[in-house]
Amino acid sequence: MTAELNRKVVLAKRPDGVPDESCFRVEDEELAPLENGQVRIDVSHLSIDAFIRTTFEEVAYHGGAAVSATIVALGVGRVRESRSDQFNPGDAVMAPFGAQTIATLPDVMLQPIDEKRAPMTASLGVLGMTTGLTAYFGIREVGRVQPGETVVVSAAAGAVGCLAGQIAKIDGAARVIGIAGGAEKCAYLTKELGFDAAIDYKGEDVDKRLRELAPEGIDVYFDNVGGPMLDVVLDQIREQARVVICGAISQYHGDMSKGVRGPNLYLRLAERHARMEGFAVTHFGAQFEEAEAQLVEWLGADSLKLPEQIENGIENFGATLQMLFEGGNTGKLLLAV
Amino acid sequence: MTAELNRKVVLAKRPDGVPDESCFRVEDEELAPLENGQVRIDVSHLSIDAFIRTTFEEVAYHGGAAVSATIVALGVGRVRESRSDQFNPGDAVMAPFGAQTIATLPDVMLQPIDEKRAPMTASLGVLGMTTGLTAYFGIREVGRVQPGETVVVSAAAGAVGCLAGQIAKIDGAARVIGIAGGAEKCAYLTKELGFDAAIDYKGEDVDKRLRELAPEGIDVYFDNVGGPMLDVVLDQIREQARVVICGAISQYHGDMSKGVRGPNLYLRLAERHARMEGFAVTHFGAQFEEAEAQLVEWLGADSLKLPEQIENGIENFGATLQMLFEGGNTGKLLLAV
Numbered sequence: 001m002t003a004e005l006n007r008k009v010v011l012a013k014r015p016d017g018v019p020d021e022s023c024f025r026v027e028d029e030e031l032a033p034l035e036n037g038q039v040r041i042d043v044s045h046l047s048i049d050a051f052i053r054t055t056f057e058e059v060a061y062h063g064g065a066a067v068s069a070t071i072v073a074l075g076v077g078r079v080r081e082s083r084s085d086q087f088n089p090g091d092a093v094m095a096p097f098g099a100q101t102i103a104t105l106p107d108v109m110l111q112p113i114d115e116k117r118a119p120m121t122a123s124l125g126v127l128g129m130t131t132g133l134t135a136y137f138g139i140r141e142v143g144r145v146q147p148g149e150t151v152v153v154s155a156a157a158g159a160v161g162c163l164a165g166q167i168a169k170i171d172g173a174a175r176v177i178g179i180a181g182g183a184e185k186c187a188y189l190t191k192e193l194g195f196d197a198a199i200d201y202k203g204e205d206v207d208k209r210l211r212e213l214a215p216e217g218i219d220v221y222f223d224n225v226g227g228p229m230l231d232v233v234l235d236q237i238r239e240q241a242r243v244v245i246c247g248a249i250s251q252y253h254g255d256m257s258k259g260v261r262g263p264n265l266y267l268r269l270a271e272r273h274a275r276m277e278g279f280a281v282t283h284f285g286a287q288f289e290e291a292e293a294q295l296v297e298w299l300g301a302d303s304l305k306l307p308e309q310i311e312n313g314i315e316n317f318g319a320t321l322q323m324l325f326e327g328g329n330t331g332k333l334l335l336a337v
Numbered sequence: 338m339t340a341e342l343n344r345k346v347v348l349a350k351r352p353d354g355v356p357d358e359s360c361f362r363v364e365d366e367e368l369a370p371l372e373n374g375q376v377r378i379d380v381s382h383l384s385i386d387a388f389i390r391t392t393f394e395e396v397a398y399h400g401g402a403a404v405s406a407t408i409v410a411l412g413v414g415r416v417r418e419s420r421s422d423q424f425n426p427g428d429a430v431m432a433p434f435g436a437q438t439i440a441t442l443p444d445v446m447l448q449p450i451d452e453k454r455a456p457m458t459a460s461l462g463v464l465g466m467t468t469g470l471t472a473y474f475g476i477r478e479v480g481r482v483q484p485g486e487t488v489v490v491s492a493a494a495g496a497v498g499c500l501a502g503q504i505a506k507i508d509g510a511a512r513v514i515g516i517a518g519g520a521e522k523c524a525y526l527t528k529e530l531g532f533d534a535a536i537d538y539k540g541e542d543v544d545k546r547l548r549e550l551a552p553e554g555i556d557v558y559f560d561n562v563g564g565p566m567l568d569v570v571l572d573q574i575r576e577q578a579r580v581v582i583c584g585a586i587s588q589y590h591g592d593m594s595k596g597v598r599g600p601n602l603y604l605r606l607a608e609r610h611a612r613m614e615g616f617a618v619t620h621f622g623a624q625f626e627e628a629e630a631q632l633v634e635w636l637g638a639d640s641l642k643l644p645e646q647i648e649n650g651i652e653n654f655g656a657t658l659q660m661l662f663e664g665g666n667t668g669k670l671l672l673a674v
Contacts, residue, residue: 226604231596231599239620245603245604245606245607246607247607248604251604256604258601259568259600259601259602259604260601260603260604261599261601262568262598262599262600262601262602262603263596263599263600263603264595264596264597264598264599265596265599266582266597266599266600266603266613266615267563267582267585267588267593267596267597267615268615269582269613269614269615270582270583270584270585270615270616270617271615271617272615273614273615273616273617273620274614274615275612275613275614275615276603276606276612276613276614277606277610277611277612277613278603278604278605278606278607278608278609278610278611278612279607279610280607280608280610283576283610
C-alpha cells in the first residue's frame, strides 16, 4: 500500500505587492502516525480571505508566517481518523487547517459543524468568523446602524460586503449603497441582494455618484478597501457618522507594519463630530454564540443570501488568492481542495 | 475733536504655510455712527487660536475669510457705547470681535461676562469656548477618560493641552503624559500642572519615551497636532483606545480642503478595536452651561490652572499668531490690543 500523501502550499518567498505564483510552492509530504489527542481531517473547502495576505509579512498583526511554512487558511472538512474521544470519523469540522489537503490537528483546535443547520460551507460563509460574524459585528456593534440611515459598503460584492449590506437593510437602513467593480456585480447587489443602489467604481465617478445617491450625506461607511476611496467617503460623511474599519484590501502590500496610505481627510471626523472605529471579529468572541443564532435564523428565513464562488484544486491556492485581490469574485470565494 | 479711529488687521493675502508678516495689513478706519441695536466695544484682549489659520483658506471649515477682510478672532472687552437695551457702557462682554481695537456689533452677538466669577480674560481661557470647553468636552465626552487609564496629550503646553491634561487627572487618569517642545515647558507641566510625565519632542525620542512611560500602552490620546506624531501614538494604543481628534496644528498649511497627511497607522484601530473620534466644541452647545459651571467650580477650588501669556499691540497680531504655530507660548496666548 502506497502511503497517502498530504499536499500543501507553502510560502516560497515574501511577496512585494499582490502575491504571484512565485510566492507559492506546492509540496507533498507523508502522513506521520497520529498522536494521542490528534485528529486527521480530509479538508473539503478552504476560505479565501484577505487576512491571509497580511500573514505574508515578516511583522504582521495576524502573526507573520515563516517562509516555507504552510500558508494559513480556515477550512471545513471531514474527520478521517481520530485519536480523540471528541471526534469520530465522518464528523464535519471547521478549523484553521492551513492550505493543505489533509490536516492533522489537536482536537482542541477543531469546531464541530452542525450540518442540520446549514451545509458545511456555510460555516465559512454566512456563519463564518471571517465572513458572517465579521459583517454582523461590524454593522451592529461598531457601525450601530439605526433605522432610516444611509449606509455605504465598499468591496460590496465580496463576501463580507454582501452580508454587511443585507444586515444593514435588516436593521432598518433607509438606503444601502454598495461600491463594487463592474456592472455585473452591481446588478447582482441591487437585483439579488436588496441593495438600494450600487456604484461601479471601475466605470463610474464614485464621488459624484455618491453625492447623487446620498445628497444628505453618509451615516455609516463599512470599509473593506481603504486607500483613496476612504477619502471620497470621508468627504461626504454626516455629523455623527461612523466609519467602520473592517479592512483595507487596497493597501495589503509592502511592509504594512510601517503603515499604509492614511486617510488624508481624517479631519472631517473633527468637523463633523464623527468617528472611525476599527475591529477584528475576535474582539467579540463572547458574543459569537448569540450572533450565530441570529445568522442561522436569518439564513433559514431566506433574508440573508451569500453566493459562493468555488474554485478547484489545492494547486490553485495562489491563483485563487490573487483573484480575491483583483476583485474577480462575487460572494464567498472558496477553494475545493 | 479728532474722530477716534478703529485699528484693524486684515488678511493681505492667503498664506502658503505658516503665515508671515506679508499676509497681514494694519488699517485705520473712522467709526460710523452706531445703528439701533448695535453696541461698540473697546476690545481688551484677543484669543490667539489655531483655528484662525484655517479661516485663511479659500475653502474652509470655519468659513473662509475674504482677502482684505478683518481677521476673525474671539475677544473680550468693555462696552463704550450702546444702542441696545441689553448692554450698558462699562459692561464686560465676549464676542468674535475680529482683530481690531474697537468693534461694532449687533447686541445678539455679544455674551455678557460675569466678572465676579473670574477675571475677564478667563472667558477666553479656562472658561473659553476654544480653550476650557474644548478641553472639557474632548476629555469627558469624546475621550471618556476612565479612572486608572493612561492619557497622552499632544501640544500639552498649549492652552487646550494644559487643561485637557488637568481634567484627565481630575477624572481619575492614573497617568497623564504631556508632549511639548522644550525642557522648560515640560518642567512646567509636571511641576506646576500635575502632569505625571512630559516628553520634550524637540530633544527626546517620543516613540521610545512613550514606550518607557506607558509600557502597557495608551488608553486615550488627546491630539492637537496630527502629522507623524499621531502615528507614533497610534502604534502604542491599547485595545479599546480612544484617539480624540481636537486639531492638527502641524498640518494647518496649504489647501487643507484637499486633505492633510493622514495617519498611516490607522489600521491599528482595527487591530486593537480602537476608535478615532473628532469633535468641535460647537457640537456640544447644549451642554455649555453645565460645563462652564463645572469649570468655574474647579477654577475656584484651584484644581485647574492656566497660565496666560500676554503679548501687546494689535500691530503684533500676525507675529503673535506666528508664535502660536511655532510653539512659542506656554498656556493661553492672548493679545492685549
